Ligand code: AP5
């Protein structure tokens with residue numbers, strides 16, 4: 001399977017991508033996570049991305065495409081992949097198709113649109129806690145860790161993302177709405193777009209994915 005997950009901040013892309021990765025043995029490429037790694041490492045690319053991310057804007061197509069191309073070459077992506085948070089612009093969607101063709105990877109099998117009304121997203125984003133090393137995500141109310149503020153598997157402390165603040169969220173939402181519609185239209189025309197009601201609970205969204213992809217999740 002070669003999957004793309006599209007949806008606003010807090011729509012549950014990362015949460016559901018990790019279920020898909022584990023059950024289907026696919027590699028999970030979240031451009032947000034790749035960028036946060038570059039920021040943490042303090043690379044040139046990371047320095048450039050940091051400013052944009054903290055302001056809730058979109059990092060340049062060129063940077064993001066470079067990261068995706070590099071990571072799709074990882075051996076664990078041979079089986080298939082889940083792109084989480086990419087593409088988010090029409091340019092990225094077109095370039096992704098070119099890349100899949102020129103690198104002989106094969107076309108996308110499905111694009112899932114995680115639709116959630118904006119009003120629900122604030123609570124999800126402000127209650128989120130993450131384990132940076134693994135990307136595991138929790139929520140103080142909707143998906144609490146076994147021990148408060150600690151990762152279930154490693155026991156290490158959880159942190160909040162620096163862009164998970166009310167004022168930055170408003171900008172991230174605006175960036176999402178401004179750039180994503182053409183991407184959805186692009187995939188709709190190709191007949192590979194599926195709508196997911198991501199306002200439902202985590203298990204209910206998981207169930208919808210299982211039906212759309214005809215897999216046992
Ligand atoms: P990115 O990391 O992709 O952030 P985002 O798109 O804002 O999405 P989030 O990670 O916030 O949300 P999610 O959908 O993964 O939700 P999650 O599963 O964690 O990007 C960050 C930044 O990087 C961007 O702003 C941009 O600057 C840059 N960037 C990234 N990709 C780019 C690109 N392609 N081009 C240009 N720039 C790019 O869930 C959220 C919370 O809710 C969690 O606490 C979770 O436990 C909980 N939750 C999940 N599902 C449910 C549910 N169904 N019910 C209740 N709670 C739930």
Ligand code: ZN
Nearest residue numbers: 013014030032
């Ligand atoms: Zn995410």
